[in-house]
Amino acid sequence: xxxxxxxxxxxxxxxxxxxxxxxxxxxxxxxxxxxxxxxxxxxxxxxxxxxxxxxxxxxxxxxxxxxxxxxxxxxxxxxxxxxxxxxxxxxx
Numbered sequence: 001x002x003x004x005x006x007x008x009x010x011x012x013x014x015x016x017x018x019x020x021x022x023x024x025x026x027x028x029x030x031x032x033x034x035x036x037x038x039x040x041x042x043x044x045x046x047x048x049x050x051x052x053x054x055x056x057x058x059x060x061x062x063x064x065x066x067x068x069x070x071x072x073x074x075x076x077x078x079x080x081x082x083x084x085x086x087x088x089x090x091x092x
Contacts, residue, residue, distance in 0.1 A: 009038060011064070012064045012068075012072065013035075013038055013060075015062075015064045015065075016059050016060040016062070016064075017035075017040075019059040019062060020032065020040075020055075020056060020059045020060075023055060023059065027048075027051075027052070027055065029044055029045055029048050030042055030044050030048070030052055030055075031043040031044065040056070040060075041082065042056070049078055049088075050090055053076045053078075053088060053090040054090060056074070056076070057074045057076060057090070060072065060074035061073065061074050075087060076088040076090060
């Protein structure tokens with residue numbers, strides 16, 4: 001039972017990454033660094049944080065395919081070090 005769930009989650013993340021990569025030319029300040037399971041790590045200037053979070057959340061929360069009706073919620077955290085991240089509340 002776990003394999004189809006994990007496989008679908010991996011496919012959804014790949015689709016989100018495709019949308020993010022497609023938007024990178026318009027955002028040269030956004031640098032993808034790492035993927036850890038279902039988490040993505042980026043490096044960016046602090047003054048672009050809100051724009052980056054809105055863009056990335058929109059890419060990750062988009063409906064992956066027509067038959068998928070479960071809402072996807074992406075959360076954002078920020079910090080100067082990976083071990084010191086704090087959760088963000090970003091409003092569009």
